[in-house]
Amino acid sequence: MTSFSTDDSIAHASPAALRALIESRRSVRRFTAEPVPDEVVRDCLEMAVLAPSSCNLQPWSFQVIRDPALLKRLVPVCMGQNAAKAPLLIAVLARPDTWREACANILEYWPQEKIPEITRAFYTGKALFQYNQGPLGLLGLFKRQLVRLVGLRKALMRKPNSQAEMRVWAVKSTALAASNLMLAFQSHGYTSCPMEGFDEVRLRKVLDIPRQAIPIMLLAVGRQGERAIYNPRLRFPLEQHVTWL
Template sequence: MDYYNPSEFKKLVHARRSVRKYTSEKIPDHVVHECLDMALLAPNSSNLQQWEFYRITTPAIKEQIAFACFSQSAAKTASELIVCVARRDTWREHSKQMLAEFKKLPVETPKVALTYYGKLVPFVYTVGWFNVLTPFKWLLNTILGLFKVVPREPISSFGLKVWAAKSVALACENLMLAFRAHGYDTCPMEGFDSKRVKSILGLPCKADIVMIISAGKRDEGGVYGPRMRFPREQFIKTV
């Protein structure tokens, strides 16, 4: 099978738009599940898979989430609402899970991989209660950085939040492109009351909502205008 078709991928990327209004057409369950599976195939930091996706199917909860999104039409008219969450507190559990998965492989796992998940991951991502280890890690990185290349981030809970959010954002793009490939549209929403949404879903404090993605069949007027991008020279640099 030929997986290399840049022209088709270009069409898909150009076809994806943020849609603010959907028709009443529902997205079949199997399509939603397939799109979510595509999201889970996104690249992520150290394969620690620090994401969770909450598909809102209960009408009452969906109404609450839409209200927490300031009742914007992209949320109210959507067939699907998916809350995309970054977990900065699951790395320890998932690193142990990786070690367990290695044991199931038919080939011997390289020692460097076992050392990475068994020793390096706990060192890199542990920040301590109330970031008590942050100043010590900063000092260590600063001194060692004078003589060698060192990982500078994350060294705090804020750094872990950014670290986890980057992987979730990659998965979100997979999710939106997957919906577009099936003929449906999406809107990645940042306009929401995060505290209210976390309360509705019962999320812990170390779970951070990266975005809420609505999905459905594009309605007339659902796209507000032509895509606008600034000159590419403003952003793409050659050094």
Template sequence: MTSAATNSAPAPAVSPAALRELIESRRAIRRFSSEPVPEAVIRDCLELAVLAPNSCNLQPWSFQVIRDPQLLGQLHGVCMQQNAAKAPLIIAVLARPDTWRQACADVIHYWPEAEVPQRIRHFYSKTAPFQYNQGPFGLLGFCKRQLLRLAALRKPLMRGPNSHGQMRLWAVKSTALAAENLMLGFQSHGYASCPMEGFDEVRLRKVLKIPRHALPIMLLAVGRATDKGVYNPRLRFPLEQQVTWL
């Protein structure tokens, strides 16, 4: 069993300098060679993606791996012919506000010990389904919001997600973390990437047959970087402008 599957927190295996080097070396790359990305690399990176922290471990994401040249050609159009979309591999990263019910059952089904602890069984069969169910037209969510408003007068309570909109945000948060893992995974294998939100969502949904409630949060172009793949020098605002120390 790997440390990832055990209860104990593994000691960090990567030095701060090595992690910094990996993160600093990732840039948004817009020009790729046509060299295909090996399936073993894609699998490894997807495995890293799904190790991302995520809300209640309900893993509200899914991925579509696109390597078919015809489909890639269509995506280039959907991405308004932008250069980054000419990669040999595109991964559609989807947030899934719609999979929580199955995920609750899956946590119990895939529990990595012989016995599912009672507190886990209770949480995923009672608490979580109540927390995430918004009911038809979001009506249950609306009622929960009002009840919470009253109950929270007495003690601090978690206020959401209690609407379909909040459920979308809920899923996007965890999925964005998975997307970053995915990019760093490819970077560690020597492949460059570019996250893209510059696409026509309506056409994308048609081309990839994206499930109705799934949210394509980004398309990740992946491949070997070629010359002039970085368009601009690295720019970040001063930390002091963005950080408050309390």
């Protein structure tokens, strides 16, 4: 059972409980036909969107696919892989196109009666300039030149200053939410498999995906079936990836 303690009003799971949850998550390739209850899906999505995001602009959206006919149409889109036959698929979409609406939403849904002036000024001024790339990316081109000049005198945030950088910006934050989502399902006893193996052109023909949205994965979810994990876990030695300074 997960234990919680309070320190300076911050509740946290024990390291052992968190490690157990993370270690229990595996990419499961075969699922039973048991459906995932809507209340579980909603709870997991609520935990997913607690992930941090750049400037708290939450550049993500999710399409929850439960309809059997639609699920069947997605199997060939995913090139027939077993994981695509799960009773639930969630299209995880990065949204580089929602930054302006998000700036307004920050102020609309601010959790206190009074919005700090520094916050209001940022989301009505600096943020609107920072993420706006302009028609055909021309404003981004101007900002890249401006950054080069101003950056000679002081440190500053140099990105995103192009449409391509906006895509990277949105994908980074959305990947954090996707990680939360997988662990949330795991905590409910449901397994998952993040699939990048799909035909995006065909996916857009099956699902109503906004033009500028980026499908970063189809997440298969369900109860683990038989012969569901293909191989033992393999991770490279930590020393190959970590530098201590």
